[in-house]
Amino acid sequence: xxxxxxxxxxxxxxxxxxxxxxxxxxxxxxxxxxxxxxxxxxxxxxxxxxxxxxxxxxxxxxxxxxxxxxxxxxxxxxxxxxxxxxxxxxxxxxxxxxxxxxxxxxxxxxxxxxxxxxxxxxxxxxxxxxxxxxxxxxxxxxxxxxxxxxxxxxxxxxxxxxxxxxxxxxxxxxxxxxxxxxxxxxxxxxxxxxxxxxxxxxxxxxxxxxxxxxxxxxxxxxxxxxxxxxxxxxxxxxxxxxxxxxxxxxxxxxxxxxxxxxxxxxxxxxxxxxxxxxxxxxxxxxxxxxxxxxxxxxxxxxxxxxxxxxxxxxxxxxxxxxxxxxxxxxxxxxxxxxxxxxxxxxxxxxxxxxxxxxxxxxxxxxxxxxxxxxxxxxxxxxxxxxxxxxxxxxxxxxxxxxxxxxxxxxxxxxxxxxxxxx
Numbered sequence: 001x002x003x004x005x006x007x008x009x010x011x012x013x014x015x016x017x018x019x020x021x022x023x024x025x026x027x028x029x030x031x032x033x034x035x036x037x038x039x040x041x042x043x044x045x046x047x048x049x050x051x052x053x054x055x056x057x058x059x060x061x062x063x064x065x066x067x068x069x070x071x072x073x074x075x076x077x078x079x080x081x082x083x084x085x086x087x088x089x090x091x092x093x094x095x096x097x098x099x100x101x102x103x104x105x106x107x108x109x110x111x112x113x114x115x116x117x118x119x120x121x122x123x124x125x126x127x128x129x130x131x132x133x134x135x136x137x138x139x140x141x142x143x144x145x146x147x148x149x150x151x152x153x154x155x156x157x158x159x160x161x162x163x164x165x166x167x168x169x170x171x172x173x174x175x176x177x178x179x180x181x182x183x184x185x186x187x188x189x190x191x192x193x194x195x196x197x198x199x200x201x202x203x204x205x206x207x208x209x210x211x212x213x214x215x216x217x218x219x220x221x222x223x224x225x226x227x228x229x230x231x232x233x234x235x236x237x238x239x240x241x242x243x244x245x246x247x248x249x250x251x252x253x254x255x256x257x258x259x260x261x262x263x264x265x266x267x268x269x270x271x272x273x274x275x276x277x278x279x280x281x282x283x284x285x286x287x288x289x290x291x292x293x294x295x296x297x298x299x300x301x302x303x304x305x306x307x308x309x310x311x312x313x314x315x316x317x318x319x320x321x322x323x324x325x326x327x328x329x330x331x332x333x334x335x336x337x338x339x340x341x342x343x344x345x346x347x348x349x350x351x352x353x354x355x356x357x358x359x360x361x362x363x364x365x366x367x368x369x370x371x372x373x374x375x376x377x378x379x380x381x382x383x384x385x386x387x388x389x390x391x392x393x394x395x396x397x398x399x400x401x402x403x404x405x406x407x408x409x410x411x412x413x414x415x416x417x418x419x420x421x422x
Contacts, residue, residue, distance in 0.1 A: 015367065022370020025377035029292075031331070032384040033134075033323045036289040038099045039127060040075075040092040042106060044068070047121035049084045057081035059117045064088060067109050073102045103127045128171060133284040134293060135300050136321035138273070140280040143314030147279035149265050153177050155315060156281040159307060163283065166299050168291035175282040176273025178265040182238060190258035194244045201243050205255060208241045235261050275320060282320075289382065297324040330388050334369075341365050341395050345402060357410050361402035368398050 004011060044064060048056050061079040068077060068090055075093040079086065092102055107125050116123075139156055141147035156174050163172045186201055217224040239256030246253050255261065273282045287296045301319075308317045342362045349358030369391060373383075381387060412422035 018367055018371045018374065021374035021377075022372075025370075025373040026383075029373065029377050030290050030382035031293045031324075031327050032287075032289060032382050033293070033327050034131060035384045035386045036131070036382070038097070039131075040094070040096060040099060042090050042092075042103055042125065042127040044086075044088040044090065044110060044123050044125055046086040046088075046116070046123040047084060048086065048117070048119065049121075050119065051084060051117075053081045053083055056084070056086050060086040060120055061088060063115050064110065064113055064123060067113050068106060070109055071102065071105050074106075128286075131286060132323070133173075133321070134287040134323045135297060135319065136282060136284045137304065138275040138280045138282050138318050138320050139311075140275050140278045140316045140318060141314060142278065142316055149178050149281070150263075151312070152279075152281045152315065153180070153265075155311060156283055159283050159317075162303055162307065163285045163300070166285075166296075166303060168288050168296045168299070170286045170288045172283065172285045175284065176271055177281045178267075178269035178272070181264060181266050182235065182261065183264045184238065184255060184259050184261050186259040190253075193248075194246065194253060194258075196244055201255075201259075204243050205238070205241055235263070275318070293324045293327050297322060327384075330385055331383060334388050334391060337392055337395060338366050338369050341399060345399055349403065349406065353407060353410055357406045361406045364402040365395060365398055369395070 046060050046064065048060050051059070057079070061081045064086070065077050065079050065088060068074060068088070073092050073096050074090055076091045078089045078091075080088075090106060092099065096102055110123050110125055113123065137159070139152050139159070141152060156177055160172045160174055163169055184205065186198055188198070191197060191201055238261050239254060241255045242252050243255055243258065244253050245251070273280045275282070285300065287293060304317060304319065311317060342365045345365065346358045346362035349361050353361075372391060372394075376383075376387065409422050413419065
């Protein structure tokens with residue numbers, strides 16, 4: 001490298017290569033808000049309505065924790081038991097590289113838990129809480145009457161499906177939509193005629209719903225969770241459940257004969273969303289880490305523009321968070337810092353060392369930044385806030401180095417040293 005200045009054409013070629021590679025990296029590198037790290041932390045959330053913290057700990061948290069500890073890659077498990085809720089955090093060992101495989105085994109172990117108490121909800125396995133969502137939209141209710149969550153839910157689920165099908169989407173979630181439930185309203189007079197009360201009818205209806213696992217089938221190298229078919233899947237299945245015999249006619253009476261069965265939403269709701277004081281349902285989407293956030297957001301915006309006119313007049317679709325704006329702002333700040341730093345260095349050195357030294361020192365900053373981006377692109381990195389912060393900090397070091405080295409070389413030249421020695 002000492003004699004490189006003897007080959008000006010090679011220097012020009014090298015500079016052109018840096019300019020082209022750096023410019024290409026700026027236009028093609030993935031852009032994210034936060035750096036992507038391997039998610040070695042997963043969560044298991046299990047509702048147990050009505051149970052106190054001690055009961056949740058003994059009947060829900062401990063059985064799940066014992067089963068999850070069977071996975072050798074688990075480093076630490078922390079269980080928080082509260083009134084009606086078990087929240088378990090599982091951290092994998094630092095040396096784990098195949099995170100997806102270990103998470104899959106944890107999910108399988110969770111499916112083997114068949115001893116949860118009656119009334120406890122199904123455990124929810126969540127391994128996607130580490131990163132922020134890239135885009136958040138809201139379907140707001142602007143009608144004068146009470147919000148119709150059946151309408152909001154239908155459009156929210158359709159929008160979720162469309163967002164999931166957009167190229168580059170990782171996953172999509174819905175927030176603020178009350179859980180759907182099926183309501184069965186028995187006719188008290190008909191029940192009395194059959195010699196039943198509401199408790200007995202509810203017990204027979206519950207006995208017909210076999211949604212939970214009934215056991216395990218284990219063999220040499222295999223383990224399967226057993227389920228019995230017959231769980232409630234639609235309204236007709238519920239209406240067909242037998243509850244007794246009509247004493248007058250002797251025929252079998254079903255739920256549909258003595259009760260109204262229809263779909264509704266859980267009241268009171270477990271969660272609600274308010275946007276600008278109005279009831280809403282929030283749809284959040286996250287982008288894959290190998291995508292350019294500006295291009296992905298353009299596809300999302302095109303989908304929003306196509307979907308919004310199809311909504312009824314009392315439902316509005318608005319974007320309430322766009323991560324691409326923050327990422328573009330950080331990249332713009334980097335470019336501005338490069339330009340301002342080069343101009344400041346050039347101006348100071350133009351006065352103190354002359355135009356040639358100022359031109360050399362001022363060109364170091366953009367060339368070093370472009371070379372860094374080209375190397376980061378070749379190594380598979382993305383433009384995100386940690387990379388940008390590191391480059392901005394490095395600019396200060398580059399400015400100091402450029403000034404010191406240029407000043408030292410020029411001082412040696414003034415003392416009469418040969419150019420190669422200086």
